[in-house]
Amino acid sequence: NSLAQFVFGFTESGRFGAARQTKNSLVINMSWGVGLGMVLDDKIFRGHNGFAGEFSHISLFANGRLCACGKQGCLETEASGWALTRMVKEKILEGSSSILVEKMNGKGEIQMEDVIKAANNDDVLAIELIAKIGDNIGRGIALLINIFNPELVILGGSLAQTGEYIRLPIKSAINKYSLSLVNNDTQLKLSQLGKRAGIIGACLLVRKRLLSLS
Template sequence: MKINQQKKTESDSKYSTIKKQIIKHYIHNGDSTIPALANELQLSIPTVTKVIDEMVTDGYINNYGKIETGTGRQPYAYGLNSDSGYFIGVEIKRNSITIGVINFKGDMIELKRNIPYKSENSIEALNELCKQICNYIKKSTIEKEKIINININIPGRVNSELGYSFSQFNFEERPLTEILTERIGYKVTIDNDTRAMAFGEYLQGCINKEKDIIFVNISWGLGIGLILNGKLYYGKSGFSGEFGHVTAYDSEILCHCGKKGCIETEASGSALHRIILERSQKGESSILSNRIDADKPLTLDNIISAVNNEDMLCIEVIEEIGQKLGKQIAGLINIFNPELVIIGGSLSQTGDYILQPIKTAVRKFSLNLVNRDTIITLSKLKDKAGVIGACMLARSKMFENE
């Protein structure tokens, strides 16, 4: 009796793994026929047919009808059933959060941006985050029982596999994901904000079959997301991508990490903000001068808007930051020899004002043979990259092979 039970358990586990493989294939490749799927997964057609039939019955897969092949028997195309489940993505920004919902096929069906929220490392901020997510779900029009997973993007060092955040909300011994799941009432996963942006861009952005990609997130801080051979690279502890905290300058400017000389202190949104204030207070003219003189809050959005309205001081500073950043990206290109470097985050909204200095510095400081096949471009998803990536990670984390 025990032997039969063990065999049944092993069989269930095997088919569960195959189901995850099938869903993952459809996520990345779209609809396909059973023979094509069997060939891709290196499984027998009868095995795939059995599993697909079960998934159709369970409502996760749809039969989308016969495909015109021109010869012989016409096969049926199968794909994900968009209404079988929903995934929620939450992006934490400096002064707001953005929440989105995708269906099972990955289509964004709801999006609420700029929900007021003060991002800080406190119990109060964690309570407010949970409150805002719960309020959003309560008001959402989707079927609540079909919410499968919620993924939250958190800045800093995040071990998504174990569910711990070490830069923010690290108040208890148990995993943050366990606390959030308990508080919100749905399964919750977490990931680093820049890595999520890279994943969003990879699945729905400016990618054209490239598999080796560096996503540079220039927001208030500075980080990179790495996609190597088509897969997110996490590193041993999940902390890869801390590009902003590489020591590059001999200065006394203190980084928020507690060290001096980090790239982030000279090439980031926080650096842009500091330099604009310093130079304006020394008497340099800007369309922001009245705001600064009146001691009104100065945001990154204010500065980015000034750049795009051709304010000469802001343009000069953003170009200087682009040159500094390009020099450091040249080092990354020399090391990784990527196919694509994507410039994203808040400062990428200044367009060519930051992109062209980056490209110029990369050409100057990287090896010609290494950089000639690397494309450097702006994020296609812009300020939606993070929330799209959060939604996509909410889905993909549920179907990674064990």
């Protein structure tokens, strides 16, 4: 499917970016959803039928919130771009101040990119909620670290544009929810490829497949 292709393309770009010196790494694509790519023993892991890495749909929260997949309490319901925009709207309706209030009052739809821009312009509400999203993503990553013991976790996708605003809460959650003997030498880095990662990775995948056919 197209999402899986994007995530694996994103992972392939990671192998030639921040992860090029590692054999075991996880690539987290933080956007409207939460994608996962895995490089295990220097090979991209796709699973039995290519659907490995459905990270968004690990049930982590007893929130009763229905996910798009039909299950309840999935990571995506509390740790995605969809969750972020929902949280912003809820807080504004409760009376929180933000530079995003004007857009919402003008009946405009608040987008993930609006919240990212607000955070990078020091909007307190946006920063607080991105930190909350980071903590929730970090809980999920902590589980992955306990299972896979990676050398490196790469954070990419749209939400990675908020930099340390999201990386630090993720790091804190990893330290809190995973075993120290497993996580103590796991690096956590922001992707340096930005929005280009998926495109670059897809090109690398095509090149790799063409070479394998020749």
